[in-house]
Amino acid sequence: MRDTARRAVSASTLAGALLLGGTACSAQEEGASSAASIGSAENGEVKGPPVVPVSGLTKGLALPLEAYMLNYADGLQIERSKQRLAAACMKRLGFRYRVPELGLMPPPSSNDANMPRRYGITDLKESETLGYQVPSVDISKVNADVNPTRAEWQALMGRTAPGPEGMAAPTGSGIPENGCLGEASRKLDAEFGDTKTGELNRKSYEDSLGDPAVQDVIRRWSACMRSSGYQFTDPQNAPFAHFGESSTPSAEEIRTAVTDVTCKEKTDLVGVWFSVETRMQKEFIEENQLVLDAEKKQVADAIKNASRT
Numbered sequence: 001m002r003d004t005a006r007r008a009v010s011a012s013t014l015a016g017a018l019l020l021g022g023t024a025c026s027a028q029e030e031g032a033s034s035a036a037s038i039g040s041a042e043n044g045e046v047k048g049p050p051v052v053p054v055s056g057l058t059k060g061l062a063l064p065l066e067a068y069m070l071n072y073a074d075g076l077q078i079e080r081s082k083q084r085l086a087a088a089c090m091k092r093l094g095f096r097y098r099v100p101e102l103g104l105m106p107p108p109s110s111n112d113a114n115m116p117r118r119y120g121i122t123d124l125k126e127s128e129t130l131g132y133q134v135p136s137v138d139i140s141k142v143n144a145d146v147n148p149t150r151a152e153w154q155a156l157m158g159r160t161a162p163g164p165e166g167m168a169a170p171t172g173s174g175i176p177e178n179g180c181l182g183e184a185s186r187k188l189d190a191e192f193g194d195t196k197t198g199e200l201n202r203k204s205y206e207d208s209l210g211d212p213a214v215q216d217v218i219r220r221w222s223a224c225m226r227s228s229g230y231q232f233t234d235p236q237n238a239p240f241a242h243f244g245e246s247s248t249p250s251a252e253e254i255r256t257a258v259t260d261v262t263c264k265e266k267t268d269l270v271g272v273w274f275s276v277e278t279r280m281q282k283e284f285i286e287e288n289q290l291v292l293d294a295e296k297k298q299v300a301d302a303i304k305n306a307s308r309t
Contacts, residue, residue, distance in 0.1 A: 071111045072110045077307065085183070086099075118205070120260065121257055131254045208280060224267055235260065235264065
């Protein structure tokens with residue numbers, strides 16, 4: 001799958017985006033209350049992306065499979081409930097756990113469809129200031145003091161360290177499977193993992209690249225770019241081969257990005273591509289209705305459970 005489409009945030013990885021890269025633990029002091037170390041999750045929250053784009057060439061567009069996806073706002077609610085449950089579990093195991101602040105660095109899109117950039121950049125106003133960049137948020141001070149010990153990490157995650165080098169917690173340790181966060185996910189029925197929805201979302205994008213209508217509109221977009229002096233044949237990958245090395249876009253990057261979006265508008269690239277994927281996804285839904293309905297129910301149940309926690 002192309003770089004831009006890969007930037008979507010799936011249900012299985014949403015927690016990482018919400019956590020802002022850390023956990024917050026400290027060994028419990030004598031007589032200390034776990035609740036005293038839990039900060040307000042809503043402090044300084046940054047407004048998340050709308051479920052449906054409200055500007056640019058994708059304004060108002062939503063693919064059929066988006067109805068089955070977990071969106072950012074609901075995922076944030078689930079993650080907050082998961083962290084509260086994890087804090088109670090950590091207290092039970094003898095650790096003082098400070099819930100990380102959540103919602104400070106929302107992703108650029110609300111769900112796995114990544115509609116604002118599914119077909120590359122599509123917002124002219126945004127490209128005029130950011131080029132191909134995404135809006136940044138300063139999180140340098142968020143959880144800056146986080147440095148969990150081996151024991152704390154094991155209790156929280158069920159492993160001694162992140163990655164393949166981490167070993168599972170020993171049997172009889174009292175640590176739940178996959179740690180306190182794993183226990184919390186099971187209580188909320190929020191263990192999503194890989195889904196058929198995600199699989200079909202990727203498939204419609206990949207299959208659409210071979211559709212004659214999409215190939216034709218990409219050629220017309222490329223011809224438009226060429227008329228302005230840019231030799232790009234792919235609206236997804238080509239720009240990223242030249243830009244993105246700096247967080248501050250250059251004047252040339254901005255000019256290229258503006259031309260990119262302008263050519264997409266002239267050729268109706270987004271409209272054509274979106275129509276092709278819409279047709280494909282409707283067919284996928286009809287062929288996989290039962291499993292998709294089951295996944296949709298799991299998401300709804302997790303949201304409901306989170307609202308009660």
